[in-house]
Amino acid sequence: MKAARRLDPAPSEDAADPETIRLREKGTEKVHVYEGWAWEEEAPEDKPDWMPGEITKGNVSKQGVEHLEEI
Secondary structure, eight states: OHHHHTSOOBSSTTTOOOEEEEEEOTTSSEEEEEEEEEEEEEOOTTOOTTSOSEEEEEEEEEEEEEEOOOO
């Protein structure tokens, strides 16, 4: 989710274009593959003072796990 929120946000969730995100698991030869997307939304009414008026939200869908080959 953190990686998805760092993508360029779309104006709405419906307009978001999924991008492939690959994350390597530390200490292993596994690479987790996700489809991620981000969009901007209005902050809730009860937001704290420091929060901006628009926030970036993200979502991911796991596609699978790849294994790296030893060289």
